[in-house]
Structures are given as structure tokens and as C-alpha cells.
Amino acid sequence: MEQLQAVVETRSGYRLDPRTKLFLMAVVATAEFLYSHTAFMVAVALIPFVLLLTNRQYKTAIIFFCLFSAGLFVQAIQNSIQFHMVVNMLVVLLVGLVLRLFPAFVMGAYIIKSTTASECITALGRMHIGRQITIPLSVLFRFIPTMQEESAAIKDAMRMREVQFGTKKFWQNPAALIEYRFIPLMISVVKIGDDLSAAALTRGLDNPVRRTNITKVGFTGWDLITVLIAGTALIITYFFSPW
């Protein structure tokens, strides 16, 4: 788990403070839902896109770019074509999902990949957010990939017994899918969670003394530049858009 490494080598070059990342995340999540022109939406989407490039997540960036352009294209031709009602609903929803929600999702992917757990906890601590929030949050992010892995393993095991979506056995008893896929997943996740809390407690999670950290967290010139560029781009496209 790269995200759980305690010691971080001092990386030089472009990197942001976790607080700046969270701020940009909030901006993106809010801005997506303002009514706006295409230029503004593109500006919003560019923020996570450029950040992904700086973090060398080229694959995610390219996928995002393709989906977003496809979404823009469909939206542009949408009003000239009349689809059947159900198809229209699906198309509209997919386009809406891509254009409105994907910037925030991709931003989330960037934040999770580029921030180590200790960086994140230190930064949240500096914002005076108590451990009541930081500990559950870090456990949450630790668990979502684990749940995916476990779920895939259980899916493979259950395929042998034909407990999967779409088989004849499934239609005879759809509720069995919940019982055979979901309950084993919960059991294994609970077991892993118990191990995790034992490990964390032996490492002094309950220690009442303030947590120290060797990770360096602080605002740099990069943060200022990033926020300034993003801010001007958003303001210009919002107020003075040619379209």
C-alpha cells in the first residue's frame, strides 16, 4: 500500500498541500452545479485534467479526456435529434453524469493517488478537524480498494456455483445473490477490520498525546500559482464567456 507509507521521500518539483487539494475539490464540486456555458464547464474539467498530468496519471487523464469530449459532442447534437423516450433518458443521464460528476470523481482519483495517509491526516489536523473524523475517513479510504478485491474473489468463487447475474439459477431466486455475494463480503471485511484495529492499537492509536509527524506539510509557491490560475480561468469563463 503506497498510500500507507509512513515515511515520504522529499519530492521536489510540483506538489500541492493537501489543504489546497481539498479546496480545489470543493470548488470543482460546487462549480459543476452552477448553471453555465460550455466554456465554464471546460474550465472546471481542465483543473483535474491538468493536475492528473502533473501527477503522471496519464491513463486516467486520457480516459477522462475522451469521455468528456464525447459528452460535450452528444450534448451539442442532442437537441437536433429526437430519441425515443427511454433512450433519451439514458443518454441524457449518461451525458449529465459525465459532464457534471466526472470532474469531481477524477479530482478524487487524483487526491487519493497523490496524497499519502500521513500527509492527509496532518493537514486535516492543522485544519483543527479532530480525530473523530480523520480516523474513520482514513479507514474508509483504506477499505474501499480492499472491498473491491474481496468482492472479485467472492465473485470468482460463486461463479462455480452459478450464483451470478443472469444465469438460470439467478432468476429462480434473485435474493440468493444478496445472500451469497454480499454476506461473505461483509464477513471478510469485518475480519480484516478486526485485524486492522488490533494493528493500529498496538501502534499506539489510542495514545492521548498529540500525534507527531515527520512528513513536511505546508503551503508553497505552487499552491498560490495553482489557485490563482484556476481562479482566473473560472472567473473569466463564468462572467465573460463568448458563448
Place this chain on the structure above:
Amino acid sequence: MENTNKLTGKDLINVGIYSAMTLVVFFVVGLLTALPVVYPFLFIIWPIVCGIPMMLYYTKIRKFGMLTITGIIGGIFFYLIGYGWIGLLGWFLGGLLSDIVLRIGGYQKFKVTVLSYACFCLGIMGCPANLWLAGDAYWENIHTSMGDQYANTLQSLMPSWMMYVGFALLFVGGILGALLGHKMLKKHFERAGIV
């Protein structure tokens, strides 16, 4: 350590685990909203399916505050994926309310647990509450972003009285979900030695 009312590290880790589980389940079920026709039924499906992880969660709760934290985390999550501040507020209030019910009624009692879970489910209302509370600006937004056809379908499925029906459905669904979760708890988890 057992007697303190402050949340210990172990409690907080439990909060994280069960919040993760519930949110994932909630989100997977929520993908069904791709078809607006299913939307009204979700009020009953959500609480029932989420009842299973939540009942397991309730066996670990012995202190005030755990459900509130789950509510806040869920709320932040839904704020970020676009339900706005009403989503955040709804989840937070739902968590707080269910915590208060537990506090008054007593922990680890089945009947109180059912009631508390039903209250927690009321918080889910924070997600679609935008449709009624945010008013015309929100609808205009849907009209421009999703197209007129979608907005009209949604509007016809979601008249204003739907809000009260939604609360009732969530509450009933919460009770049913708690009973289902309890059954599963008896059938699987106690046998597996987890509870």
C-alpha cells in the same frame, strides 16, 4: 477503558469500516436511479438493503456519537457527488437523531435499534430533498443540463406530496430493513462467530 464515554480508537475504526460498507452498498443500489421510473421505489429498497450492514454495525455501538460521525461522512460524500448542502444536512441530522434515540432508549436493545435505524433512514431524504426545497432554480438547472424531456418525466414522478410519502416509506423501509438485517445476523453472522 470500557467505561469511558469517549470514543476510543477501536470505535473510530469501526465507524470507518461500517461507514465504508454502508456507503458502498448505498451507492451500488443508487446506480438504479439511472431509470427515473425506479426512483420512488428506492425509498423502500435503500433502507432494506442497507439494513444488513447497519444491523451488524449496531451490534458494535455502545457510545454516543458513532452514528453522527457516519452521518457526517456520508453527508460529505454526497455533498461531493453533487447533492449539495441539503444532502450533507440531511445525513447529519439523520445520524444525530438516531444517536439520540439510542441514547435515550439504551444500547444493544433490539426494539430501540429498529427505531433508531428507521430514524437514520430518514436522513436519506437529504439526497432527493433538493427536488422540493431548492425550488425553481434547481429545476431550471435540471432542465438545461438534462434536457426538457428528462426533467418533465422526473417532475411528473415527483410531485410535492411525494416528500411526505417518501418520509413514511423510508421509515417503514427502515423497520423492514432492520428486521431483515436482524434475521441475517441470526442466520449467518452469529454462526460465523462474528457478533
